[in-house]
Amino acid sequence: MIDMSHLEDRLAEFVYEELPASEMEDARRHVGQCPECQARVSDFEKIRHTLEELPDVEIPRRVVFVPSNDSVWSNFLSPRWLVPMATAAALVLALVLVGPIDVDWQESGVVIAFGEVVSPPASVPVARQPAITEPQTIDYERIVTELEERQQAWLESELVRRVAAIDAANRQEIQRVRANLVYLSDLQRAAGRDTMENSSSIQLLAARTGVQE
Amino acid sequence: MNIENADDRTIIERVLAGDTNSFNLLVWQWEKPIYNYIVRLIGDREEAMDLCQDTFMKAYRELGALKDRDRFSSWLYRIAHNVCYSRFRKDKGKTFVPLDPDVAVTRMPIENRLAVEKALGQLPADQREVVVLKVFQGLRFDEIAVVQNAPVSTVKSRLYLSFDKLKSVLGSEPLDRSQIS
Numbered sequence: 001m002i003d004m005s006h007l008e009d010r011l012a013e014f015v016y017e018e019l020p021a022s023e024m025e026d027a028r029r030h031v032g033q034c035p036e037c038q039a040r041v042s043d044f045e046k047i048r049h050t051l052e053e054l055p056d057v058e059i060p061r062r063v064v065f066v067p068s069n070d071s072v073w074s075n076f077l078s079p080r081w082l083v084p085m086a087t088a089a090a091l092v093l094a095l096v097l098v099g100p101i102d103v104d105w106q107e108s109g110v111v112i113a114f115g116e117v118v119s120p121p122a123s124v125p126v127a128r129q130p131a132i133t134e135p136q137t138i139d140y141e142r143i144v145t146e147l148e149e150r151q152q153a154w155l156e157s158e159l160v161r162r163v164a165a166i167d168a169a170n171r172q173e174i175q176r177v178r179a180n181l182v183y184l185s186d187l188q189r190a191a192g193r194d195t196m197e198n199s200s201s202i203q204l205l206a207a208r209t210g211v212q213e
Numbered sequence: 214m215n216i217e218n219a220d221d222r223t224i225i226e227r228v229l230a231g232d233t234n235s236f237n238l239l240v241w242q243w244e245k246p247i248y249n250y251i252v253r254l255i256g257d258r259e260e261a262m263d264l265c266q267d268t269f270m271k272a273y274r275e276l277g278a279l280k281d282r283d284r285f286s287s288w289l290y291r292i293a294h295n296v297c298y299s300r301f302r303k304d305k306g307k308t309f310v311p312l313d314p315d316v317a318v319t320r321m322p323i324e325n326r327l328a329v330e331k332a333l334g335q336l337p338a339d340q341r342e343v344v345v346l347k348v349f350q351g352l353r354f355d356e357i358a359v360v361q362n363a364p365v366s367t368v369k370s371r372l373y374l375s376f377d378k379l380k381s382v383l384g385s386e387p388l389d390r391s392q393i394s
Contacts, residue, residue, distance in 0.1 A: 009366070009369055009373075011373075012347075012354070012369050013354065013369070016347070016354075018353060043376075043380060046380075047379050047380055047383070048348060050325075050329060050379075050383060051333075051344065051348045053325070053326075053329075054326060054329055055321075056249055056349075057248070057249050057252050057312065059244060059245055059262070059265075060259070060262055062241075062244065063240050063265060063266050063269050064237060064240070065234075065236050065237050065240060065269070065273065172232070175232070175234060179235075179238050179241065182238075182241075183241050
């Protein structure tokens with residue numbers, strides 16, 4: 001008497017050994033005794049092996065991701081922005097330090113006022129300011145010194161940031177080279193296997209065509 | 214820890230921690246299986262390359278959403294599946310062109326390879342996909358069910374149907390030349 005029922009829809013799981021261990025053992029016992037299931041397993045295996053003979057398709061080119069390290073800030077702080085930024089900073093600083101400036105636009109009679117103090121509302125009592133009797137002198141040396149100090153601080157922080165970025169890039173590069181080495185060693189192993197397969201195919205072909213060494 | 218021996222989970226954690234360059238390790242590990250899956254599903258080598266790149270781009274963007282990092286491969290095949298089926302929907306009616314056998318040397322004679330490629334190309338896409346994932350990619354039935362978003366029983370039915378069709382087309386070995394035309 002044949003042990004348990006036919007494989008039916010468990011056939012594929014039996015062939016690929018994906019049945020639970022206990023069921024697998026029962027199925028093996030059944031197939032050993034059942035010619036009908038043996039024939040079905042044999043047909044299934046034949047198609048499977050025919051398909052498995054197809055070689056892998058070689059990938060035409062590799063997929064490589066190159067992550068961008070440039071952030072918005074690093075672009076913004078790049079040397080090409082340095083001159084406009086310094087000019088703008090100098091202008092703002094000059095306005096802050098020197099106070100209101102009136103410019104006669106190309107001798108047109110139109111006066112453009114920078115940094116003009118807005119008059120307070122009439123309701124707010126304001127202490128009377130003494131009248132300025134002498135033209136205010138501009139302390140250019142102080143402006144230049146302050147600008148130099150600020151630029152120096154910025155340059156130092158920029159230097160630290162760039163050194164850190166170069167370190168990070170170097171670490172990534174080392175990692176990438178290591179990964180490439182792994183990949184190349186895989187390729188080398190695959191090439192070795194292919195060479196062996198090729199030589200055996202050539203020998204087989206030679207044997208079939210009757211070519212003697 | 215040695216990066217050479219890093220598994221998918223470790224690499225994913227590195228990528229998510231900001232080491233985006235490590236994503237290339239995942240790409241190198243999976244590009245050939247994914248490319249082979251796509252090319253056997255759609256039949257066009259060049260287009261398969263584009264879809265393969267799309268798959269990895271999507272995987273990179275959505276990596277943070279991957280909950281079970283030990284099931285990266287099923288998740289990646291699922292993305293490739295979606296990419297391919299979007300292409301099927303877009304190019305509805307476009308016929309599948311069987312792959313020309315390349316120059317790779319195998320024990321299988323060229324005429325048999327042509328016949329098998331043609332027989333595979335005649336299967337409906339969902340059945341062909343099961344054959345590719347099971348026979349060529351070696352996924353388990355429950356993993357294929359995830360990729361196809363279908364019950365395991367449906368996946369197995371598709372495999373039996375496809376094998377029956379392949380058996381009727383390919384017949385018994387060895388294949389003769391009349392099956393190629």
